[in-house]
Amino acid sequence: MSSDSDESFSELREAVRSLCSTFSAEYWRRLDEERAYPEEFVRALTRAGWLSALIPEEYGGSGLGITEASVILEEVNRSGGNSGACHAQMYIMGTLLRHGSPEQKQRYLPAIASGALRLQSFAVTEPTTGSDTTRLKTTAVRRGDRYVVNGQKVWTSRVQHSDLMLLLARTTPITEIKKKSHGLSVFLVDLRTTGSKSVTLRPIRNMPNHETNELFIDNLEVPAENLIGEEGRGFSYILDGMNAERILIAAECVGDGRWFLKKASAYARERVVFDRPIGQNQGVQFPIARAYVNVEAADLMRFKAASLFDRGASCGAQANMSKLLAADASWEAANVCLQTHGGFGFAHEYDVERKFRETRLYQIAPISTNLILAYIAEHVLGLPRSY
Ligand SMILES: Cc1cc2nc3c(=O)[nH]c(=O)nc-3n(C[C@H](O)[C@H](O)[C@H](O)COP(=O)(O)OP(=O)(O)OC[C@H]3O[C@@H](n4cnc5c(N)ncnc54)[C@H](O)[C@@H]3O)c2cc1C
Numbered sequence: 566m567s568s569d570s571d572e573s574f575s576e577l578r579e580a581v582r583s584l585c586s587t588f589s590a591e592y593w594r595r596l597d598e599e600r601a602y603p604e605e606f607v608r609a610l611t612r613a614g615w616l617s618a619l620i621p622e623e624y625g626g627s628g629l630g631i632t633e634a635s636v637i638l639e640e641v642n643r644s645g646g647n648s649g650a651c652h653a654q655m656y657i658m659g660t661l662l663r664h665g666s667p668e669q670k671q672r673y674l675p676a677i678a679s680g681a682l683r684l685q686s687f688a689v690t691e692p693t694t695g696s697d698t699t700r701l702k703t704t705a706v707r708r709g710d711r712y713v714v715n716g717q718k719v720w721t722s723r724v725q726h727s728d729l730m731l732l733l734a735r736t737t738p739i740t741e742i743k744k745k746s747h748g749l750s751v752f753l754v755d756l757r758t759t760g761s762k763s764v765t766l767r768p769i770r771n772m773p774n775h776e777t778n779e780l781f782i783d784n785l786e787v788p789a790e791n792l793i794g795e796e797g798r799g800f801s802y803i804l805d806g807m808n809a810e811r812i813l814i815a816a817e818c819v820g821d822g823r824w825f826l827k828k829a830s831a832y833a834r835e836r837v838v839f840d841r842p843i844g845q846n847q848g849v850q851f852p853i854a855r856a857y858v859n860v861e862a863a864d865l866m867r868f869k870a871a872s873l874f875d876r877g878a879s880c881g882a883q884a885n886m887s888k889l890l891a892a893d894a895s896w897e898a899a900n901v902c903l904q905t906h907g908g909f910g911f912a913h914e915y916d917v918e919r920k921f922r923e924t925r926l927y928q929i930a931p932i933s934t935n936l937i938l939a940y941i942a943e944h945v946l947g948l949p950r951s952y
Contacts, residue, residue: 585644597774611680625678630875642820657811666792685727688718699745705734714785721745722777730754751799773923808884815867818891821924822860825898829905856898863890892927
């Protein structure tokens with residue numbers, strides 16, 4: 566199957582497009598205005614089975630690869646929607662699938678696949694340590710058959726619309742570890758049973774319409790059976806899932822880029838100023854053409870990374886490069902689209918400024934552009950670590 570062209574996976578694309586077409590631009594615009602969560606859309610995507618694409622068939626999912634999963638999210642963003650409301654279910658689930666015990670998988674995966682449970686939330690980032698994840702300070706201390714968690718997280722997204730949350734916490738004090746990536750553990754927290762006293766939320770109003778929060782964790786008790794894999798190895802488990810995350814976000818950016826370029830080209834053809842379509846001017850059409858070239862190039866790297874991932878080959882460099890190229894390309898396309906629309910680009914009803922805010926996020930989250938460049942410099946080019 567050809568995997569590097571826009572026409573690939575046409576049946577899958579058509580099916581996702583058809584679902585997305587029932588959620589109009591007005592739907593997304595209204596949610597943006599109300600700062601509301603796309604509950605109806607996420608339900609429909611779950612019911613259709615698209616969010617469980619990566620769950621193996623034996624657990625009720627469709628057992629597809631990251632390539633197909635990336636096409637699903639690309640189509641959501643390309644239709645004018647925003648996968649950020651639910652994409653994490655796809656990549657968080659990988660940690661449970663790869664490192665969870667048979668009991669944990671049996672208990673949670675079929676319920677996640679059917680939509681009975683949502684695993685949408687991933688609590689890693691902390692306010693005082695940011696990108697320096699291995700220094701995180703939230704602690705989980707074993708007391709008999711449970712761990713007691715204390716600390717603070719920030720930017721924990723979708724927690725208000727999730728039943729389960731994956732949490733990274735320190736189980737060995739930083740002074741007692743030999744390697745800085747040791748001593749962190751991953752827990753599956755059942756948010757339905759945590760009391761409101763042990764986890765306090767403070768929603769963060771932010772640039773896109775993204776449900777994200779600060780979490781204050783105070784003596785949260787997590788049953789020891791909810792530890793995923795071995796104690797102290799959590800950071801490596803999380804890293805395992807990051808390549809999937811990078812590839813999926815890259816595909817969303819490709820989808821955004823294609824939405825912006827379609828919108829920019831249509832407007833440039835239709836808008837007449839000085840008795841000619843503005844798109845007849847090279848100053849208008851060349852930036853659109855250049856942005857198109859960059860989105861197409863980023864898409865190639867996204868499919869290359871996805872194909873390596875699906876073959877089980879090492880893909881850290883390609884996954885990171887695809888995220889960087891696609892985030893840059895979608896951001897360029899967003900700027901070009903806004904510029905092409907002149908003043909109307911700023912009007913809410915054109916949706917350009919909304920998508921512009923949404924795609925800007927991917928220069929920073931889930932990993933900032935600088936940190937990707939640092940990875941490539943150090944791990945691919947053999948340059949000295951810069952930080
Ligand atoms: C809307 C939103 C949703 C998010 N959702 C989640 C979520 O669900 N779960 C979660 O855990 N996190 C989430 N995040 C957090 C996100 O992953 C972090 O914002 C991101 O990793 C960057 O960390 P930081 O914000 O602390 O920036 P910092 O680490 O403080 O970095 C600030 C700036 O300095 C640069 N910088 C830092 N160190 C270096 C260096 N050594 N060399 C060069 N440049 C450097 C960075 O590139 C960045 O531009 C979300 C963030 C946002 C904005």
